[in-house]
Amino acid sequence: MMDEMTGDGMRSEHEAIIIGGGQSGLATAYYLLRAGVDTLVLDDQPAPGGAWLHVWPSMTLFSTAEFSNLPGWPMPLYDGFPPAQHVVDYLTAYEQRYKIPVERPVRVDRIEHEEGIFRVRAGNKVWSAQNVVAATGTWSAPFVPNYPGTFRGTHWHSANYPGIEPFRGTRVAVVGGANSGAQIAAELTRVAEVTWYTRRPPRWMPDEVDGRVLFRRNRLRALAIQRGEPDPGADSDLGDIVALPEVRDARDTGRLQATPMFTSLDEVDADHLIWCTGFRPALGPVRRLLDGTTPRYSALHLVGYGDWTGPGAATITGVGPYAKQAAREIAESVGKVVK
Template sequence: MTQHGEDIYEAIIIGGGQSGLATAYYLLRAGVNTLVLDDQPSPGGGWRHVWPSMTLFSTAEFSNLPGWPMPFYEGFPPASHVVDYLTAYERRYQVPVERPVTVDRVDYDGEYYRIQAGERAWSAKNIVSATGTWSAPFAPTYPGIFAGTHWHSANYPGVAPFRGERVAVVGGANSGAQIAAELTRVAEVTWYTREQPRWMPDEVDGRVLFRRNRQRALAIQRGEPDPGADSELGDIVVLPEVREARDSGRLVATPMFSSLDEVDADHLIWCTGFRPAIRPVRRLLANGPPKHPGLHVVGYGDWTGPGAATITGVGPHAKQAAQKIAASVGKTVK
């Protein structure tokens, strides 16, 4: 079916990472005419861009998208294992993906959404924004001037450029602790945090967090009080290298600076998080829930639901969005 010479779909998913694939899985099983638009040159989503030593917090058996488990890996899988899994998953379920496609804007005419990407355009009854956060890194503003090199965890390349250098790492959560820990092996590191690090119990990893997020999601669905976010356990999962650096005394927090003038280092790495990368649909969200029927957001963390930014946790949220989309076109997600 076409409109104004454009192909019309029952659903278009913007983003081909874990959230987009999970949603596509349910839609395709229900027979919904679906297309995925992905701005990456190949599968893997944001996992193509993490730093070299980054791993999952969970073992492979606790890191599954709907329908097909992640292949076994001894210990915590690295990003390359995740990329291989997402690549195979996309192929296994014959997910229709066009890439690389960078969506510029999405408009709504009261019946159809029109997706514009350069000179190309598509129309759909339903849109899923599943663009994640990795392309929208956040760094706070501080007075003063830092004359060294600024980095963010989004473009941190691993330890090589920092050998023998003085490095300031900012951020008291997982990325800050992990990056600071591995840099203490090769550089003089100052780890800045706004408060003393809140370590999770050493036995807590992604498996515990998955169970907790699942309990939260089920409670919320039943209309019960939220049992509480992961942050009640602490802010930092104590992975083996983090534990070793902390326990050996190499990883020690320093109170946060108030001005960049106070930072005496060659490099400053901001491990200060990300924001939802929703630029194409931002106008249609109005700083809150979608303004129009048929627009869905999946996979942006607690903004869209407990565990929604994790590989295993995104499944229930993807299914919920797919159920609403399928129902709108007279189909059923089981």
């Protein structure tokens, strides 16, 4: 490949380009750079931290710091479950420690593939690469189910939930029977009249279970898949909701109680409706290069989209094996080796 430059003097041709500078992009870059692969990360955020820059103020990890590590370097210790800023600081330091080349903010508009080369376009900038890794996560693609009827209050999603202040003294409906719904509903019970809608009665994990147990289960699933065995699936008896301290307190004091799911928005009598209904892969310009969920080109790799790409792939600790596998395939394609 010719060593061309962009208009701002940056090199435009690389062996691999990673789209997304969050935990999945950094983990993949770590392995590629160790193998000597010429790598560039394009990130649409103004600073390091990925989706963790946008989570609600009280959100924490489900795991303690020692179970929340990217490859190569452990997260600094924290007493309890680390908050978002601790994670952002870790991702920032990780990027600096391994001198990961990131250009930001860059919002990729289009990706083209011709004669074995990808052209990655963002405005009037163009980069070329033999390999592309999509590591764009899910946070920017919140999912809201379709229900009949009309809700005349304010709609929110866990993706843009700002914390408790706008909801003081109001009536709030929270939809979703998993972790985000339980956490947001629990903290709002301190300041608002909350109705927590779930499709089925909440399935609480045992109080002693946290992300460490979930990580071990996901690791067993990933290893089985790598051996060519059937995916044993999630532990269906374990439950859906990690009983973090505030959630457990709200549940045990009776402030947090579930209400059967409504069938029409006309039934929701509240000032605010917060959808805690999950996300979809934020594939953006990568989508046109896929057949369903399968890349059309072997040099296109998807990393970090949850069970869609592998058990635990959307977690800080769980993404490592998938990042390493993508990096290994890329390195082999350019005559290098991931160790």
